[in-house]
Amino acid sequence: MVWLARMALRNLARNARRSLLTGVAVVVGTALLTVGLSWINGVTTTIFSNAADLAGQVRVATPAFVLREARLPLYENLEQTDALVQAVQALPGVRAYPAIRTQVTATVDEDIGEHIAPILGAPLPYYQDVLGLPAKVVQGRGHGPDPSEAVLGAAIARDLGAGIGDDLVVLGQTQDGSLSPLKLAVVGIAETGNGLGDRLIFVPLERARWLADIPDGGLELLVFGDDFRAAAALAARIRALPELEGLSVQAWLEREPYDQLEQIVSKIFNFLSGIIVVVTAMVVLNTMLMSVLERTSEVGVLRAMGMKRSHTVGLFVLEAMMLGGAGSALGVLVGSMPALYLQRVGVDLGDEITAKVDVPVSAVMHGLHTPQIAGRIFLLGFVIAVLGAALPAVRAASIQPVEAMRRKK
Amino acid sequence: MKSLWILVLGLVGLVLPPASAQPTAAELLAAIDRNLTYEARYARASMEVVKPRRTKTYELQTWGRGVDDGATEFVAPAREAGTRMLKRGDELWMYLPTVEKTQKISGHMLRQGLMGSDMSYEDLLETSSWYAMYTGQVTGVEELGGRPCWKLVLTAKDDQVSYPKRVVWVDQGWSLPVKQELYALSGMLLKEWLMQDPERYGERMYPSRFVIIDKLQQDTRTTITFSDMDFGVKLDADQFSMRWLER
Numbered sequence: 001m002v003w004l005a006r007m008a009l010r011n012l013a014r015n016a017r018r019s020l021l022t023g024v025a026v027v028v029g030t031a032l033l034t035v036g037l038s039w040i041n042g043v044t045t046t047i048f049s050n051a052a053d054l055a056g057q058v059r060v061a062t063p064a065f066v067l068r069e070a071r072l073p074l075y076e077n078l079e080q081t082d083a084l085v086q087a088v089q090a091l092p093g094v095r096a097y098p099a100i101r102t103q104v105t106a107t108v109d110e111d112i113g114e115h116i117a118p119i120l121g122a123p124l125p126y127y128q129d130v131l132g133l134p135a136k137v138v139q140g141r142g143h144g145p146d147p148s149e150a151v152l153g154a155a156i157a158r159d160l161g162a163g164i165g166d167d168l169v170v171l172g173q174t175q176d177g178s179l180s181p182l183k184l185a186v187v188g189i190a191e192t193g194n195g196l197g198d199r200l201i202f203v204p205l206e207r208a209r210w211l212a213d214i215p216d217g218g219l220e221l222l223v224f225g226d227d228f229r230a231a232a233a234l235a236a237r238i239r240a241l242p243e244l245e246g247l248s249v250q251a252w253l254e255r256e257p258y259d260q261l262e263q264i265v266s267k268i269f270n271f272l273s274g275i276i277v278v279v280t281a282m283v284v285l286n287t288m289l290m291s292v293l294e295r296t297s298e299v300g301v302l303r304a305m306g307m308k309r310s311h312t313v314g315l316f317v318l319e320a321m322m323l324g325g326a327g328s329a330l331g332v333l334v335g336s337m338p339a340l341y342l343q344r345v346g347v348d349l350g351d352e353i354t355a356k357v358d359v360p361v362s363a364v365m366h367g368l369h370t371p372q373i374a375g376r377i378f379l380l381g382f383v384i385a386v387l388g389a390a391l392p393a394v395r396a397a398s399i400q401p402v403e404a405m406r407r408k409k
Numbered sequence: 410m411k412s413l414w415i416l417v418l419g420l421v422g423l424v425l426p427p428a429s430a431q432p433t434a435a436e437l438l439a440a441i442d443r444n445l446t447y448e449a450r451y452a453r454a455s456m457e458v459v460k461p462r463r464t465k466t467y468e469l470q471t472w473g474r475g476v477d478d479g480a481t482e483f484v485a486p487a488r489e490a491g492t493r494m495l496k497r498g499d500e501l502w503m504y505l506p507t508v509e510k511t512q513k514i515s516g517h518m519l520r521q522g523l524m525g526s527d528m529s530y531e532d533l534l535e536t537s538s539w540y541a542m543y544t545g546q547v548t549g550v551e552e553l554g555g556r557p558c559w560k561l562v563l564t565a566k567d568d569q570v571s572y573p574k575r576v577v578w579v580d581q582g583w584s585l586p587v588k589q590e591l592y593a594l595s596g597m598l599l600k601e602w603l604m605q606d607p608e609r610y611g612e613r614m615y616p617s618r619f620v621i622i623d624k625l626q627q628d629t630r631t632t633i634t635f636s637d638m639d640f641g642v643k644l645d646a647d648q649f650s651m652r653w654l655e656r
Contacts, residue, residue: 075460075461075462169508169510171505171512173525174525176458176460176463176465176524176525177521177522177524177525178489178522178523178524178525179503179505179512179518179521179524181505181507181508181510181512182507182508183507183508183509210488213488
């Protein structure tokens, strides 16, 4: 077998231009695949991760709240959340935060009630550790110890004409349906990186509890583990807790609209990934096919000189393995550079698009290049190159040597 | 025999009271107005709002002048204390002390419950004379709580009225609408409103308790119980002014 490998290597060197062109096709194909798939991986991961951050990897609420969630019924609340937080956080590596979200009219002018905006009340560690809000503040600062401080998403700040130091007056409702006003000091404006977050008013949980008149509770308990992709398993562990009996426990992708979002986004990006893979595969396959087919007469000569059919096919397969292996490895390496650049810098889609959609799409879409993606693309390039060479080689080796030698180059 | 029958019928006629002569709807509405409208009134009240998951009680004091002016101040609980409302004609204002702002209650907000109760802000505004707002017919006599009541079906004269149709049981002795069913134009029952335990203030009978049940919500009920009612109160000149509201 070693002789066959040597022969394959010599063949590659013998026609360096052909080998180079074929190799370049493999390199370019796998490099493009690396960039494309890494970027798609980054986009989907960002959307899902943003969704899980805002919605909670797992969300605990009352079943009645879940049933009427679209209307955000404040009266269907978790009356006491401390015990629930304690029970959930007893699970290793799990953090839980009570949250209240509701609609308010907000203004920085004299009259109340000009803009309707969603307000989110949550503990400051949620803003710090999960949303990374302090790092996203572009004007002013994050929340301080004063519970009357609000950080505004960039879009709502723009709509309200709010600036740092302004008094923000919001008018909401208590859980009983009574009008509930709140005066907040705008201390920061944040670009959260997604349209949904940029339209939010972020306040400490304490103030939201006062607004909704839910003194010790919340509407939801947002629960986080280490990986948002493992949310379903985390939900199952939480459901088993006796303290949460009778409550609704859902992973983010089990909830509307995220269940549909996950399906739609996955379908769109799987389709895009499929197109990229097929186009790349066709380029590599076609190049390999052509490079073997043009050597049909050479197959005839080898066969006439007494080379076995299996050895003939093996020779071409070995050539393809060398070319495909080296080309795919180089392609992944070359593609990794722009993929890592996209991961770091991203592509700015502009917040005009993202501000209008109700899914947490980031204005700047970053790629996400992983060793798994690199490994899969290398394997794909290699297999396609080998298949592209093996199929015509088998066909050529099955033709009578005299007939094969007659074929034009 | 014939003379015996005449004697029996004559005795029955003496024992039984004469049947009440049926008043017209307009007469009943005028009688209701005499009881419910006033030149000046002060009262303290507690408002108990029962919701499926909790009950909340508010303490308030209220001033009224004629059918146009009204002022209310919440004194408890602490988070609502200092909240004031001012009604002037068909306009309603609310002062929110926590933000030191005055909010005009208008549009869709008017249909929301006052402090989440079964009584809407719109109900607060509708203090005009019943006689001026409705016309109708007396459809019969029914007993409520063992007391005979005239049953009236009322139709609004003006399409601006919150409840285009009311079915009202007017206590024959008190001339008060002890029970009302308030309907939308579509015929849907929106609210039930009871006036209970009336007390006499001179010539006037006035209920000491309102019970309001919003039929569009489940298991809710609001009870307003009045105390310290004073229909002869002397009102300050600025009682119904924006200055009072924002003081």
